[in-house]
Every structure is written in structure tokens, then in C-alpha cells.
Amino acid sequence: MNLAEFCLTHAHADVSKTALEVVGPGGEIEEIWTFGDLRRAVLSVAAGLRARGLNPGDRVLLRIGHSSDFPLMYFGAIAGGFVPIPTSDQLTAGEVGKILKDSGARLVLHDGEGPVPQTMAAPLLGPGAIEDLKTAAPGEFAVAKDEDPAFLIYSSGTSGTPKGVLHAHRSATARLAAHVGWIGLSSNDRLLHSGAFNWSYTLTVGLMDPWIQGATSVVYKGPRDPEVWPEILEASKATLFAAVPSLYRRILKYGAVSKDSFPCLRHGLTAGEGLPADLHAQWRERTGRELYEALGMSEVSTYLSSGPAVPVKPGATGKPQPGRKVALLKETGDGLTETGTEETGLLCVHRDEPGLMLGYWNRPEETRAAFKGPWFVTGDRSRRDDDGYYWYEGRADDLMNAFGYRVAPEEVERVLLDHPNVQEVAVTEKEIRPGVSLIAAFIVPNDPELFDEEDLATFAATSLADYKRPRIYKALQHLPRTRTGKIRRKALTADS
Template sequence: MTQRPWLKEYPSEIQTELDYGNKPLQAYLKETAKAMPDKEAISFMGKTMTYGELYQSTLKFANYLKDLGIEKNDRIAIMLPNCPQGVIAYYGILMAGGIVVQTNPLYTERELSYQLKDSGARAIITLDILFPRVKKVQNETNVEHIFVTAIKDYLPFPKNLVYPFIQKKQYGIVVKVEHQDNHHLLTHILKNGRTTEFDVEVDFEEDLALLQYTGGTTGFPKGVMLTHKNLVANVLMCRSWMYKCTRGEEIVLGILPFFHVYGMTTVMILSVMEGHKMVLLPKFDPTTTLKTIEKEKPTLFPGAPTIYIGLLNHPELSKYDLSSIDSCISGSAPLPVEVQANFEKVTGGKLVEGYGLTESSPVTHANFLWDKERKKGSIGVPWPDTDAAIFSMEDCEPLPPREVGEIVVKGPQVMKGYWNKPEETDLVLKDGWLYTGDLGYMDEDGYFYVVDRKKDMIIAGGYNIYPREVEEVLYEHEDIQEVVVAGVPDPYRGETVKAYVVLKEGRNLTEEDLNHFARKALAAYKVPRQYEFRKELPKTAVGKILRRALVDEEKRKLQEEEIKNA
């Protein structure tokens, strides 16, 4: 563990140890705005904003929060898609001394109520069309103030006039909120607000910047406590990793939602820290994305496998110029080797797989973008100042190279713990090590490989089967667009392997075709016994396929069948 074999693989440009200073996150916005006030910070659907304008808007929001009585460590929720208001709110909350609670705009009332109650948020900023949903749950929570904004507020003319009609057609409602009592319009605040600079004392290592809730795929979501140092450290690691990028000159495509920690760090915080231009899209639509890439010419494109797959399978992909894309790090889910190769061929840029989790701010490992041959299927090596190891699941002792166990990590980006959940914190943080719940192994050079989630491993007839291995094989079939493999209940084997498949448009396959294909590369016990063809797969907002939702669906079917036959 102390030898860190991966360090000998580092290119000379990447430092193995970094200085993280002690500046809180919001200080970087002030620094960038003072250094390059006229540099474009945000491009949003045809309208731009400079760093000077972004900083002034943020100050107005921070001053308004202060005047309302928001105090240090008060939690304030942001329930917005990627848009300029989300960036203004994020840094304004931090300037006022608050803790950001990122909230998925797609949350149902039940999910929203749970998160607001659990975090104890005193205020929330949201879209006009989401205002009714927030109002319905407000009385169940500690929320005192609701800030309201609208997509049209940051659209150029004439889009800002047309958008309300599009919104009404799409959602069937028009919401009008007055700036009065405890309802606050962001447009009013930014038109009339003060730009007085002030500082709130921040303990860089101990004070929280963010409560980032886990996806809740294994129970109720937990609030991950991330400090200013956690987030600054992870972004400085990212900057070190991307050593060919130039301060103030990169254009970053912001499709990954900022309410997901990966999008927040690799697009928003990195851009603010480095003075890059963010091109924001409120949701992923393949056609809009391709048009945006051709027009805005982004150089950096952090994403998730489903995003790259969606673009590669667009019927008119060849019509668009994607050659501006230089570097992409894929996160949130395993990156199929075929997807990586095809995307690099189309763009001429580099696409590599990284690894991390919410609890580590989020990145701990990545492949090298330049000057190194990538190892097929590897998540890469640990980032600077990050330790990683493979521990035995039996006795939590380190395992030698190529033996499968649980991936554990340690570093300055690892969370402080779970919000108000000390027992659950103790289950995953032990002696400074974060137990990831992922199974994997390390090779002799220090490259790590994820075999699968500990909870996702399939045990069929006594054999351990890793869904990722089966998925990699099926992704090699030219007719498959997306696939996920899960263990479903089986009365004889305990569990059996089932593949859920989305075919490329206009393609046809049978179970027999896939069975024949899989048997060429997999041992008989690993070959799926069941196939289900679907038009789409359930996903999180960041594009991670919800394997657990499919397993739960199978269990419900089995229970219904048992009741029917009883």
C-alpha cells in the first residue's frame, strides 16, 4: 500500500503531491473575476455572461441572503437544471457562509420532502414550473424562503419571448410568482441588489461546502458531507491530471448536471477555478448536443457512457463536426471499450474512463489522457495524494496484485461522513479508508480494474458472475446500443443472469443470436439465460443505468405470480 506502484507510471508533467492552499471555493470565483473580468464564463442557449458579470450577480445574491438572516452553516437547496442561475446560486450561497444542498429537479414530492427534511434546508431556489411542487411539501420541512427563477430569464431575444409558449405546450402550466413575503424572484434580486464584498470566515478543512445526496439506489439517500478542502482538492487534482489544458482558454461542455457531483466539479468548479468557458445545456438531447458542439467548439467534454452512446448512435452523426473535442473523462458508470474506441475515431480526441463516488468528491482514479498507452478495461491509476488498495472481504487485509476484493481509497477528497448518520459513516470509513462497495483488482503496475459492485455480483449455482464482464462482451455486438446485465431470482440456481438489451435503430436480433454470440467469449455459466429487448433502460439523471430498478421489477413480477398461483 505504501509503495504506490502507480507513481512510476505518471508522466513527468503530473505532480505526485499537490499544495491545496486554504482558500474556500468562493474565493476562486473572485480571483478569476478580478483577473479576467471580460472573459466569457457561461454560454447558455445563445446568450453569454462574463466572469465579471457572474461575480457581480453572485455578490447580489449573497448580500440578499445575508439581509434575510441566512447565517453560517445554514443549508440552502438548489433545485435547478444546468443554467446560469445555478452557478450564481451556488457561489452566492457559499459567499454568504451557507452550505449548498444540490437537489434533482426531477424529484417527486416524496423524494423532495425527504431531502429537504433530512438536510434541514432553510431556503430553496427553483424554477417557476417547479414552484408548485415545492409549495406542496414546504409545510413538512424547515424551508422558510423560496427563490424562483425561469429559464427564459437568461435566454437571448427573441428566445426569451417564445420560451414561455413552448413551456406551456410542454408542461401544460404557466406559473406566476410575485416577489413578496417569503417568495423571492431572482430577477428582482439581481436588478436591485448590492454588490458589497464581504467575507465569512471559513475553516478550509472542517467547514462544509456541500451536502450531496447519494442516488438512493440501495435505500434512502444519504447526505454526503463534503468540505471546501474536499472539493478544492479534487478539482486541483483534476487540473494536474489535465496538464495540457491552458488557463482561460478551454471550452467545457456542461451536459452532466450540476446536481450531480461529477458535473459540478469537472465542469463548474474547474471552469471557475481556471477561467474556462462553460457551455451549459439544461438536459441531454443528442441532436441539440451535436449542434452545440459544432457551433461552440468545446475542447473538454466530461460525460457518462450513455451520453457518448447516444451521440454515436445518432442517425445524422456524420453531418456534424466534432473535431474540437480534445479530452473527455467518462464517469458515473463503466465505459465499454467499443464505445471508447468509436468515440475517439469520430472526434479525433481522447476519451478515457475515470472512477469515483459521491463520497470522494468524486474522482479517485483515471486513465492518462496523453502520452501513455491505456490498458483495456482499466479505470486507471489513483490521482495525486490518493491511496488505493484491494482489501479482502473476509478479513479486510490487503490483497496481492490480481486478486479480487473490495476497492478502498484514502485521500484529501474523501468525505467527512454522512449527514446525521454516524453509524452508517462508521460502516464505510475505517481507519481513514473509504470502503467503496466495489469489487476489483490491481495489476502489478498499479492500474485498477472494477469487476463490479459488491451488491451487484450475481451468485448463480455457486458461481460468482460479474455483470460488467458480461456487458463488455455483449457491447461488442454491432447491433447493440445499450445493455445491462443483472441477477434475477431463479428457483433452481438462486439467481440467474438476465440481459436487458436496447438495439440500434432498424436492427433485429433474437435471443438465439445473442446466446450464440455470448458463448464465443464467455464460460457457459456466465452466459445470460434470459434476454429482454427494450426501447430504453431506466437511468438516473446523470445517465447511470439503474440495474437495481430492473431487479426490483423482476422480484415484483415473481411475487405477483406467486400470489396468482396461491
């Protein structure tokens, strides 16, 4: 079944029931979309794109900010049999240009807000055309097979070059396991997501999951200061809240929170970053509510989690969700073998998992390399205890985690190397306190007397999205290296 059709018809929700609420500052409702409204608008967009001459499988790049237009264009493209490419509105024009070139997108939908390249490799439809798409005569959902491409997500690859991750229509069914093993979702829920519409975490947990179950999605549109969230949670009557751990920590620090706060909330959901045990304890103590963590990545739906049916073991990620085929494997002379209890290995997901990607866009060799026999090797390291809980132990590569986004050090380093006073640079994560890490740039300057943190930060802002930019800059006489010349990133943070 078409992914968009599955999301909007699986629960056979009453067409008059609210599917989406957009709330503004103070929690007042700015937009209400019923399931009937949503389905009609999505099918209008699908028909409108079809009338523009797109063929099944054509890619459509979305340059749309935090508005309801984003999900309408995203699910409308999927409904029409096309492949949307969601992009963060924080990306620079140069970053967008790289994705546009690599994806071969046939069309760009732009609301006029976020930056786009001056020279476009595909036709651009602006705000007026977007309005026309929403009001076109509705068509039908395109017929799709399970393995047909549905959407394309770009994330930082280990080389620092944006890499497309192609997913199939079948990925919608993979979300059902998360509803049981993590979210505890029912049709009566009101799920508030803290993220922007264009983030894959929001598109799945914030939109797809509630709609699949006939529940209501609530998305906030307003200032993102941490102290506003308790008021938004209470005013929206959210029963579930999804955010990254760093936001929960900031809410506790800056917000007015007690056990009497937001009385409708059953529990919180967290993903994108590891949930520190101390943060989990503080949230429970202050709010009296549970926090449930999940682990996933761009290449595969969330697959490990705690939840109402899987009690939290502080510090542990959780257990495989129902039906997930997960293994901890290590390389031996005979290939991959399973690890024993409390032995660290690579987290692997079976290729039969419906939430697993079709592959890396136009990168057949990298796709093949990501699989070892029947297993997709995630690159995440973990161990399993006697109770079957998995304990996350970081990445096998150097990818950093910045506010829930994975960022390749090489991408940041390449930008900073263009600065006239940067001779060498190494970028890595630095833990500033337990559970909180920032991107740090360690620089060997051409002229130490001209080393200027503010100048470097301004320079980085011209080419990098905000979440990719270093928050710490430090000058060094030389970078620590191994005998073979490889940068010792752990030594950088240990010595600083």
C-alpha cells in the same frame, strides 16, 4: 479558503474573460457571464441570503431547473458560508420532502418549475425573490476553514433512503489532481458539459474545474436528443466534452460523426458509468479523438482516471491521480490487508484525501462504519494489473447505476410494493447489450392476469425520478432466494 472564492480567484482570471456560456439549440449563445459578472452575482446572492437571517452552516435547498440561476444560487450560498443542497429537477414532491426533512434546510429556493411538497418545512423563496438575490448589493466571501461544511449532496443509500453526503471547503483543492491526471485542463479550454446544472458531475467538472483554471464553461440548454450534440460541439468550439458513456454511444448511433466533426475538440471525458472497451474503440475510430475515463462517487472526488499523461488501456479505469492515496484492501483475520497484483479487493481512499466527505449527514454510526482505520472503504471492487492500472469489478453492495446516478434497489422496490397488484418485487440492473444496462423490476403479481407493464410504469412515475424508474417489467411466479431468504439478484438477470 472559501470554496466559491477558490473557484473564482485561483487562476486570477481577467474579469472580462468569459467564464460561462449558456448555448441553446443550434449552438447559439443565449447567455455570457464574465468572471467579473459571475463574482459580482455570486457575492450578491451571498449578501442577499445573509440579509434573510441565515447563519453560517445553515442549509439551503435548491429547487431550480436547468438555468444559470442554479450555479449562481449554489456558489452564492457557499460564498456566504451557507450549505447548498443541489437537487435534480426530476425528483418528485415526495422525494424532495424526504430530503427537506432529513437535511433540516432553513430555506428553499424555488424557480417555480420543479415540484415541491404542498406542506413546506422551511420558508420558500420563489422566482421574484431569486431575482432580488441576484441584484442585492455584493458583500464579501465568508471566511471559511478547510474543514467547514460547504455543500450537501443527497444520493441513494444502500437502504434506499436518501442519504446526505457532507463535503468541506477543502474539496475544491482536490479538483487540481483531476486537472492533471484526467482532464488535461488549461486556461485556454472551453469545456462543454452535457449534464444539467443540478448534477454534481456538472457542478464539479462542468463548472468548478474550468473556473479554477480560468477557463470557460459551456453548458447546453435545449433538446437532449443525441443527434444534436455534434452540432453543439462544433458551434460552441468546445475543446473538451464531458458526458456519461451511454451518451457517447447514442451520439455514435444517431449523430452525424466523422473525423472531420467538431474540429476544436481535443478529447472527451467520461464518468458516472464504466466505459466499455468496445465503445472506446468505436469513438476513437469514428472521431479520431481519445476518451478519458474517471472513477469517483458522491463521497469522494474522482480519484482514478486515464488522461493525456496516462494512456488508455481499454477496459481499465486508469491509475490514481497525482497525490491520491488509494489502496486495494481485503478483510482478513488481522483486519485490512493489501491485495496482490491481479487480486480483487475493495477500493479505499485515505482519510487525508481533501476530496473526501466530512461524513454522512446526521448519521454518525454510518460514517464510522465507512472507515476502517485510516481508510475510507468505497464499496467499489477492483483489481490492479502489473502496469498499475485498476480494473473496476462492480459494487460490493447492490447499488445500481442508472445513467450516471446511483440508485438503491430498495428505494424502487418500496414504491412498487404500494401498487395493489404487486405481491413481491425485486429490482436490479439488466444488461441488454455490452456496456448498456437498464433498471428491471421482477414482480410477483397478486393476479397474474391483471399484470400491466404500462400501469406499473405510470404508477412508478408518481413517486420516482425518471432515472430511478424501471425500464423493464417482468412477471414471475416467485423470486429466486437463498436458503436464508435473501433475493438472488444475479439469478434474476441470468434467467430473464
